[in-house]
Amino acid sequence: MTSSSTPSSEATLPRGFTAAGTAVGIKKNGARDLALIVSDRDCAAAALFTTNKVKAAPVLRGQAILSSRNAALRAVVINSGCANACTGAQGLADAEETARLAADAVRRLRGPADAISAAQVFTMSTGVIGAPLPMDKLRAGIALAAQQLSADGLDNAARAIMTTDTRPKIARIQRGAWSVTGIAKGAGMIHPNMATLLACVFTDAEIEQSLLKEFLQRAAGVSFNRIVIDGDTSTNDTLLALANGASDLRIETPGQRAAFEQALTDVCVSLAQQIVRDGEGVTKFITLRITGARDRRMADAVGRSIARSPLVKTAFYGEDANWGRVVAAAGYSGEEVDPNRMTLWFGPVKVFEAGAPTDYDEAEATAAMEPADIEVRLDLGSGDAEVTLWTCDLSHDYVTINGRYRT
């Protein structure tokens, strides 16, 4: 978080939103697995979805809902424990019924004067692929969650969307009249080709839907699309933004636009970094700066090649200043890199320059690998463009978590 605003990790919702997170029995271990967030008025909405060709039912449904020019969303239902992916026609019907159940529950709670339709309810799912949604549990669970809705409920909602996450991820920025608050879940299956996870960002600013979408796309480009954990891209990844206008402050002037985009971006960057730090088995948070590239596309391709390399990631886990693996991964990125023009730093230690190792002190290089936060910079010596990615190591725990996830 930057800027003069007041950053806070408090789970304070913008005005006009309430939330709940409860346990309805989808997860076998009894943990919270159902989140419901409701706005008391129609929201402008924008969303970005996974690029995977295999899209889960809630992704297909969400894309359909948001294809309307003004979606006027009122609520989001998110379940963990079951992805509702690869579930065919039944999966689409179940996603639709989930939305209808939420609309019914809100109507029962608030009376027919505040009726909302199923089409105003966005749904997300995360968890095991291929199993059908346990609709009996959702029927009882959504009614229960609606009764628990409160302005203080976001922390529970953030916990209810967790899978192998070890902690909830929340970010908030207050700026005078309006605020932006986001929650996210990540941990595994994180890869930066858009939408890389489940995340929801809420604001009480009033903003046109098309402008919200434009800002959300740019914010994702420098946040969620800049993180690399294991290189897998999920069937369910979704980033949703809802703006209900409850602050009565409309984002219109260039100054307001800039301030809002910055706040949205800062929240997304914070959530993205929290996801990397809580990645499956992660022991190292690595800020990877690729500088001196001909263009940003080149910097990005080289960075992703390094960030995805299992050999690089295991070396960081082992706190081994194995710069050769970084240089080699740059070499097979498919980009026209030249080792004779490269310079590489691990933290403050320059380890490689002009095609050969520097005469760095091995103890200093090893010391640079010890912190939990490490900056690695590779200058390609080919231009002025640069890109920063955030990534992590590959540990024994990653293998343990993913070798046993379903069982």
Added chain:
Amino acid sequence: MTSSSTPSSEATLPRGFTAAGTAVGIKKNGARDLALIVSDRDCAAAALFTTNKVKAAPVLRGQAILSSRNAALRAVVINSGCANACTGAQGLADAEETARLAADAVRRLRGPADAISAAQVFTMSTGVIGAPLPMDKLRAGIALAAQQLSADGLDNAARAIMTTDTRPKIARIQRGAWSVTGIAKGAGMIHPNMATLLACVFTDAEIEQSLLKEFLQRAAGVSFNRIVIDGDTSTNDTLLALANGASDLRIETPGQRAAFEQALTDVCVSLAQQIVRDGEGVTKFITLRITGARDRRMADAVGRSIARSPLVKTAFYGEDANWGRVVAAAGYSGEEVDPNRMTLWFGPVKVFEAGAPTDYDEAEATAAMEPADIEVRLDLGSGDAEVTLWTCDLSHDYVTINGRYRT
């Protein structure tokens, strides 16, 4: 190995070749680390090299040597323990001196009448990147290896090129007058964008250099380029073929050409599969068949996306019939796949069809994951093209081996 020839894993060299493998102190643990193979007459030679833009000194030197129309090679020196990569001008000088030392040693052994030049000696290196070759050890070591040259020395040579390999890799086919014998090392840094490892194939057939190169390229395309371990591509990968003609049988007629290409291919396939089976920490050998693709390029891209996925690989390690991860990895391959047209089998068990799981028996699917050899078939329902890849799981031991390799 197919065909009516006599396959054998014996380390029998074709006529006219001698070999040695000895310990000269490059590896800290005292294991064999220097291989020398010499032909008693000039060889036709062909080689394929890593596609990595960061190429080790011996790769750059090898490419230069083989750019001549008739290389007339006589010997190969291979060291393990040090890759001589990212070593700048000193690395090139050291590779050249290694070749000269080998030429000198052979001349001392055989007398001036059999003098060979440094340009007739091919060199390869594997091991840690960035460290200079310990030339003092090579000076004494190459002389020692030359004294140990024998027709029975190939097994020792195959052992001397090992790094994290747990066993030597040798394949041999005898066909009447001539034979083809190959050795390889692999284990880590294996990825199929050509040359994926160190391998040498020797034959006493007489064959034109251009024809040998054509056959070697095709053989690599269906062997070494079809294996995926961790997706990394080394700076040093090299596949070399030497044909010394000592059988006096010249490969000329269409029948001879077909027989020779088949033998060369079978040896390369055997070596490639041995490399996967002995991959770092491997507990599962997975034959991945992608069928029903529009073309082979599509089948290949989908297969590589699956074979590289850490989530797929850890699921195989955990013997978890997690077909959703396979379908998801196909989905993010970048190819136009449609889950509604896909069918997926784990061994004999059809687990997914037409966008949804079949009603397979979970116990049968789990049982299909238990063997050390598993066939996975994904039909894309989009055409007639197919590709087979060989890959492996991702285990705790992979992380252990690569987290601590240098230290």
